[in-house]
Amino acid sequence: MKSRPNWPAGLFALAWLAIVLGPLLYLVTVSLRTRSEYLGKSAWSVPDALTLDNYVTVLTGGFGQYLLNNVVVTVVTVAIVVAIAVPCAYAVARSGGKFVQRGFTLLLVGLAIPAQATIIPIYLLITRMQLYDTLLAIILPTAAFALPVATLVLTNSLRDVPRELYEAQAIDGAGPFRVLVSLVLPLARPAIMTVVVYTALNAWNGFLFPLVLTQSESTRVLTLGLYDFRGQFGTNVPALLAAVTLSVLPIFAVYLMGRRFLLSGLTAGFGK
Amino acid sequence: MSSQRPSGWYAVPAFAFFALFAALPMVIVVYLSFTAWDGLGTPAPNGVDNWTRLVQDGEATASVGRTVLLMVVSWLVQTPIALLVGVWAAGKQRSRAVLSSIFFLPLLLSTAAIALLWQVLLDPNFGAFVGGPQFLGDTDIAIYTVVFVISWQYIPFHTLLYQGAARAVPPTLYEAATIDGAGRFGQFVNITLPQLRFTIVTSSVLMMVGSLTTFDTVLILTNGGPGTATRILPLHMYITGFVGFEMGYASTIAVVLVVLGTALSVAVMRWSGFRSMSSQQEGS
Numbered sequence: 001m002k003s004r005p006n007w008p009a010g011l012f013a014l015a016w017l018a019i020v021l022g023p024l025l026y027l028v029t030v031s032l033r034t035r036s037e038y039l040g041k042s043a044w045s046v047p048d049a050l051t052l053d054n055y056v057t058v059l060t061g062g063f064g065q066y067l068l069n070n071v072v073v074t075v076v077t078v079a080i081v082v083a084i085a086v087p088c089a090y091a092v093a094r095s096g097g098k099f100v101q102r103g104f105t106l107l108l109v110g111l112a113i114p115a116q117a118t119i120i121p122i123y124l125l126i127t128r129m130q131l132y133d134t135l136l137a138i139i140l141p142t143a144a145f146a147l148p149v150a151t152l153v154l155t156n157s158l159r160d161v162p163r164e165l166y167e168a169q170a171i172d173g174a175g176p177f178r179v180l181v182s183l184v185l186p187l188a189r190p191a192i193m194t195v196v197v198y199t200a201l202n203a204w205n206g207f208l209f210p211l212v213l214t215q216s217e218s219t220r221v222l223t224l225g226l227y228d229f230r231g232q233f234g235t236n237v238p239a240l241l242a243a244v245t246l247s248v249l250p251i252f253a254v255y256l257m258g259r260r261f262l263l264s265g266l267t268a269g270f271g272k
Numbered sequence: 273m274s275s276q277r278p279s280g281w282y283a284v285p286a287f288a289f290f291a292l293f294a295a296l297p298m299v300i301v302v303y304l305s306f307t308a309w310d311g312l313g314t315p316a317p318n319g320v321d322n323w324t325r326l327v328q329d330g331e332a333t334a335s336v337g338r339t340v341l342l343m344v345v346s347w348l349v350q351t352p353i354a355l356l357v358g359v360w361a362a363g364k365q366r367s368r369a370v371l372s373s374i375f376f377l378p379l380l381l382s383t384a385a386i387a388l389l390w391q392v393l394l395d396p397n398f399g400a401f402v403g404g405p406q407f408l409g410d411t412d413i414a415i416y417t418v419v420f421v422i423s424w425q426y427i428p429f430h431t432l433l434y435q436g437a438a439r440a441v442p443p444t445l446y447e448a449a450t451i452d453g454a455g456r457f458g459q460f461v462n463i464t465l466p467q468l469r470f471t472i473v474t475s476s477v478l479m480m481v482g483s484l485t486t487f488d489t490v491l492i493l494t495n496g497g498p499g500t501a502t503r504i505l506p507l508h509m510y511i512t513g514f515v516g517f518e519m520g521y522a523s524t525i526a527v528v529l530v531v532l533g534t535a536l537s538v539a540v541m542r543w544s545g546f547r548s549m550s551s552q553q554e555g556s
Binding site: 006009012013016017019020021023024026027030038039042043044080083084085087088090091092094095096097099100103104106107110111112113114115116117118119120121122123124125140141143144145147148151166169170174175176179180204205207208212222223224226227230237240241244247248251252255259263266267 | 276277278279280281282283285286287289290292293294295296297298300301304311315353356357360361368371373374375376377378379380381382383384385388389390392393395398399400402424428429432433436456481484485487488492506509510513514519522523526527529530533534536537
């Protein structure tokens with residue numbers, strides 16, 4: 001049916017490709033230039049030689065520490081979210097209790113809360129809890145703000161589970177906990193993957209919570225490290241862009257391995 | 273069989289966690305908006321001082337205006353592009369699948385990375401457009417530069433939404449339209465757009481709430497400048513609270529942010545029926 005080639009759309013798509021890809025090529029090529037060449041030559045000129053020195057500069061700086069912190073923040077945040085959102089979604093999907101349903105409604109209202117608006121009271125809470133400048137200070141609020149979407153996605157998926165499966169388990173004499181482990185967890189696996197990806201990306205790329213709730217070098221995460229590199233390296237732009245490139249590589253690796261999960265994770269809960 | 277259902281306790285950890293770090297802060301921020309607090313000592317109640325100050329604060333009013341401008345222009349830029357690219361990418365051809373996976377790449381970069389990259393790209397002395405307009409330095413242009421960078425980052429996400437939705441449109445509709453002699457443009461207007469209306473609403477809500485809470489992009493790209501040309505509401509709040517150490521007054525600004533966000537969400541839910549959308553999802 002769509003046999004005629006759609007030339008205008010094709011050209012439009014190619015123009016868009018240039019807008020998307022151009023800056024990324026710039027990012028990688030400048031990170032491979034020497035500093036003097038960056039300062040002395042036009043951005044459009046062909047470089048005389050490529051160098052990996054900028055990457056060495058970055059990697060011998062605090063990059064490893066930032067990366068490690070990022071991994072810790074991401075892994076712990078994901079673990080917390082999955083550990084508490086799955087049972088919650090199970091209860092919302094299977095229990096008719098008013099408490100649970102009202103709590104769920106409240107959680108959905110939370111979808112609209114802008115995290116920025118709560119940053120001052122969160123700063124107050126975190127300092128009063130003596131958690132300021134710890135990785136936990138980043139993890140706890142990040143996890144809390146991931147909960148609404150996580151619970152929504154999981155609940156939607158568990159509601160699709162046929163009633164008969166639950167009933168068959170009940171006839172076998174399984175209690176709610178065994179049902180959770182032997183039925184809910186396997187069936188919700190795609191939804192859990194979505195939640196993992198969505199939460200991980202948010203935690204990995206988070207900026208505001210680390211900016212406000214941490215301070216020292218030892219608790220710095222990648223995004224904040226990049227922000228800091230700008231001041232630290234001053235005019236060493238190729239090194240800055242090498243740091244930016246390095247910060248993208250781990251996610252890019254994940255993207256290559258699990259593109260399907262990543263894409264469904266990004267659009268989690270927004271269905272059609 | 274009801275005894276086999278999970279008890280409410282299964283939901284308690286999630287609810288408690290959310291209440292402590294998201295719901296409770298909402299209550300505290302309202303309280304703080306009636307206090308003077310420098311971020312270190314104890315917040316001291318000061319009545320409606322912050323609120324009367326807010327009304328007289330020209331910078332706050334101006335930042336609301338900038339936020340609305342950013343929201344509207346972002347929507348106008350992102351929606352048509354995301355819609356067109358998304359519908360185009362929904363086609364079955366292999367080349368489209370390959371291109372669209374490249375289109376998604378900006379989604380992998382953190383906001384901090386994107387803002388730094390564009391700052392370098394647009395640098396007036398060493399960037400890619402030396403001799404061009406002062407994209408970040410001109411008070412008239414800077415906010416549109418911010419819109420551009422935000423669009424660059426988020427259009428891929430909205431494209432993804434539209435691509436998924438366009439794939440779900442029943443092909444029979446197009447077949448019937450072709451038999452009726454409808455052209456490509458007619459099909460787009462009469463079939464594609466109406467079929468995507470829920471997606472347009474969802475995407476628009478996300479865009480608007482996103483614009484309202486844009487923070488890291490502006491902080492890194494322009495820090496609100498030149499002058500205060502790009503100082504939007506969340507940044508005004510951050511600078512007031514964490515740079516100027518006026519946490520009480522910053523909380524007042526935060527409350528305005530919450531009110532705007534909630535009003536926006538409620539308006540859109542009324543207008544579009546978010547509930548009907550989620551039930552539509554369950555039915556699929």
